[in-house]
Amino acid sequence: MKKFMNYLRVAVVALTISMAMSGCSSSDDPAPAPTYNVSLVNESDAALDVDPAALSEQIIKIQTDAPLTDLSIQKVTEQSWCIATVKSTSEIAVTAGANTSTADRVAKFKLLAGSSVLEFSVTQAGANPQNVTLSIESEQLQEYSGMYSYMGQNDKAVVKVKVTTNASRWHATATAMMGNDADFVITKARGKSGEEMEFYLQPSMSEMLAGTITITAGDQSVDITVNQMTMNGATMFKLFSDENKTKAFANKTTLNFAATFDKDDTTEHIKTFYVTTDGGYVTLVCKAGTDTEVEGDAAWLTAGGNLDALRISATSNTTGAERKLDVVIVDSDNWSELFRIPVVQAAK
Incomplete structure (x- = not known):
């Protein structure tokens, strides 16, 4: 009976120790590092190439959803001439001492964003010879x-x-x-x-x-x-309301603007069209139905474009009356009319 009781005591003690160790292990294990999105704004910054002179600071732009506290820099190559630091959640600052050797040198780093890793390197050119050719x-x-x-x-x-x-x-x-x-x-x-x-x-x-x-x-x-030299004047001009150029905007189609605009919504006061043309053109803002350009306070409309797109923008109408102007496209050689957009802005 005594042996049985001793065995029982030993078993209870062992079970207690096991449970204690198990509980301690589960509570002491660190939580896994979170995973974040992290990338370079400019892919070329993944392999910076800098001059041999000392680099006071060069900024690498990053994009990440990680907080600043979860961002850090780790050296991949052991060196002391180049330092990279996290400046903010959108910038890494890189500095370097002058390279007095004629050989290039490379520093490699990792940007750690939780468990996410972004690698980049800095190559510093070797010093130039005295007589450069x-x-x-x-x-x-x-x-x-x-x-x-x-x-x-x-x-x-x-x-x-x-x-x-x-x-x-x-x-x-x-x-x-x-x-x-x-x-x-x-x-x-x-x-x-x-x-x-x-x-x-x-x-x-x-x-x-x-x-x-x-x-x-x-x-x-x-x-x-x-x-x-400038290209020859256009003989053909077409506009489209979509970038894929599947929705034609016909010549002399009226474009309407609201009287006032949401300051945070540029699409309300700036209209973008996509251009197909065979040459140069000039954009004019004219009195409605005429070829007379407007100036000063009457020029509440602005327009301009290139071979890819045409943009037309209006200011808010505080006059209390509807107002009208025309955007006129002429060829860059003879200023012959190619296209006209009547523009109407509502009264406030």
């Missing part, structure tokens, strides 16, 4: 006595220019003298020796484009003078 070549450029030029044809042709240099990197910038900087689109603006700089020009509907693309490596630079 730079040359370019392209069958698409005209070259005369070391000066380069390009004449665009309004066809968005991509121009490729091979760059040769003993510098660690070259980079290209555009400056417009006529037109806008945005008309000069550099699609490959940075690279190593032997790689190609790439650019194209936006088609020019109503003004000549002129400017310079400058390729720089170290203290050396080469300029490419760029020109593009």
Whole structure:
């Protein structure tokens, strides 16, 4: 009987310890880290390439639904020259010391958002030699006595220019003298020796484009003078109310605006149409039924477009009376009328 009681006591103690350990284990296990959405705003930031000079701060834009407390940076490669920190739920800040070596160096990081991971890297170019050399070549450029030029044809042709240099990197910038900087689109603006700089020009509907693309490596630079004449005036112009261009908006169809607008709803006071045309055009705002352009306080309507879209916007009508104007599309050569949109805005 005593043996049985001893066995019973041992069994009870063992069961109690087991239950205690089980309870302790389940309560002490950390909760799994939450999973969040996290991504880069610009995919190119996944592999940053920076100059050899010290980098005071470069911002990487991110998108995430994680709170700031669940965001952190982890080094993948052990190094001390590059630091990445979470600045906010939308920004990572990257700094780097100067690279005095002629070799490139790479720092790799992980952005942790709970259990979600986003990897990115920073490559810093090696230091440039003392005497930098730079040359370019392209069958698409005209070259005369070391000066380069390009004449665009309004066809968005991509121009490729091979760059040769003993510098660690070259980079290209555009400056417009006529037109806008945005008309000069550099699609490959940075690279190593032997790689190609790439650019194209936006088609020019109503003004000549002129400017310079400058390729720089170290203290050396080469300029490419760029020109593009305006395209011929349009002989055909069509509008559509949808981006797929399946819903035609007919010539002389009236466009109606409300008297006032919800300040948070731009679709109420800005109407967007999609364009099909074979040339350049100019947008005018005229008195209803005439070719007379309006100015000053009478110009409550604005309109403008490009080869892709036409946008018309109105201000709120506080006059107490209905008002009318016409948006008139004319060709860019002879200013002959191609299309007319009567616009009516209701009274308040």
